[in-house]
Amino acid sequence: MNEFPQALTLAGTDSGGGAGVMADLKTMQMRHVFATAVVVAVTAQNTRGVQDFMALPPKLIDEQCASLADDLKILACKTGMLADAEHVHCVAENLKRYDFGPLTVDPVMIAKGGAALLADDAITTVRDELVPLATVVTPNLPEAQRLTGLTIIDADGMVRAGQALQALGAQNVIIKGGHGADPQMANDYVRLADGTAFWLAAPRTDTVRTHGTGDTLSACITAELAKGVDVAAAIQTAKAYVTGTIRDTIQVGHGHGPLNHWAPLSREVTVHDA
Numbered sequence: 664m665n666e667f668p669q670a671l672t673l674a675g676t677d678s679g680g681g682a683g684v685m686a687d688l689k690t691m692q693m694r695h696v697f698a699t700a701v702v703v704a705v706t707a708q709n710t711r712g713v714q715d716f717m718a719l720p721p722k723l724i725d726e727q728c729a730s731l732a733d734d735l736k737i738l739a740c741k742t743g744m745l746a747d748a749e750h751v752h753c754v755a756e757n758l759k760r761y762d763f764g765p766l767t768v769d770p771v772m773i774a775k776g777g778a779a780l781l782a783d784d785a786i787t788t789v790r791d792e793l794v795p796l797a798t799v800v801t802p803n804l805p806e807a808q809r810l811t812g813l814t815i816i817d818a819d820g821m822v823r824a825g826q827a828l829q830a831l832g833a834q835n836v837i838i839k840g841g842h843g844a845d846p847q848m849a850n851d852y853v854r855l856a857d858g859t860a861f862w863l864a865a866p867r868t869d870t871v872r873t874h875g876t877g878d879t880l881s882a883c884i885t886a887e888l889a890k891g892v893d894v895a896a897a898i899q900t901a902k903a904y905v906t907g908t909i910r911d912t913i914q915v916g917h918g919h920g921p922l923n924h925w926a927p928l929s930r931e932v933t934v935h936d937a
């Protein structure tokens with residue numbers, strides 16, 4: 664019988680299929696990991712934006728986690744959209760209660776169209792309760808700014824934010840450069856638990872079809888960690904995967920379209936010493 668490592672996402676759904684739980688499941692499936700999901704919130708969403716959302720009762724989140732812990736062997740997990748402070752706290756408590764393996768925290772705050780997916784007053788809860796549990800934390804530039812209080816305008820700012828996130832308790836950090844100003848490149852800064860650091864550089868694709876890039880990156884890291892791959896290699900594979908899914912565009916919807924989760928790993932990513 665074939666055995667696949669089991670991985671978990673605790674996040675919000677995207678009815679449009681491009682981000683959140685849906686992007687996570689597709690990514691894990693493509694990386695040959697058995698994907699499971701604890702739904703924290705449900706969004707009415709498409710490529711044009713988020714029309715509405717509702718978070719589930721915390722009791723139902725507790726019950727979903729208990730169901731998994733009772734039966735499956737989850738080897739790695741990630742968090743995505745967590746809606747508000749009550750739900751961040753609920754998820755953090757469940758992650759302390761059960762062993763779901765190494766945790767990748769994607770501190771989702773705002774959707775591509777501008778809709779808030781996390782209440783403003785929950786950012787401190789993410790910082791204080793979730794980041795310290797993280798094997799890997801994966802903020803984009805605005806999220807790194809909100810979590811650290813730093814202003815990030817250049818590569819030096821990304822380095823300082825990486826250090827600050829480790830000081831907050833995350834073991835490993837990737838600061839995503841998707842929101843950076845460089846029109847040619849999308850470069851991410853990686854800082855590992857042992858203090859070493861490197862840059863992952865990839866050509867920037869000129870496209871609006873970037874819905875779910877962050878989810879796809881963090882889900883791929885989680886899938887690789889479930890397979891027992893080390894953190895540095897997991898992050899490199901995830902960058903190669905997300906770069907390919909952005910490059911090989913597919914046409915779905917009228918706005919910020921979804922990625923091509925069928926795409927092969929890109930060979931265009933390069934690693935540079937920090």
Ligand SMILES: Nc1ncnc2c1ncn2[C@@H]1O[C@H](COP(=O)(O)OP(=O)(O)OP(=O)(O)O)[C@@H](O)[C@H]1O
Pocket residue numbers: 682773774775802803804839840841842849850851865866867868869870873874875876877878879880902905906909
């Ligand atoms: N246009 C692009 N071309 C190539 N790579 C990109 C592009 N936009 C983002 N990336 C890469 O995609 C990954 C996700 O970064 P990004 O900063 O977009 O995350 P995010 O804002 O959390 O995404 P989302 O909110 O849509 O899930 C990073 O590796 C980043 O460098």
Ligand SMILES: Cc1ncc(CO)c(N)n1
Pocket residue numbers: 674675676677682683684706708743744771773774775780874875876877878
């Ligand atoms: C449910 C959900 N999670 C995360 C994101 C960010 O990509 C989104 N747009 N929707």
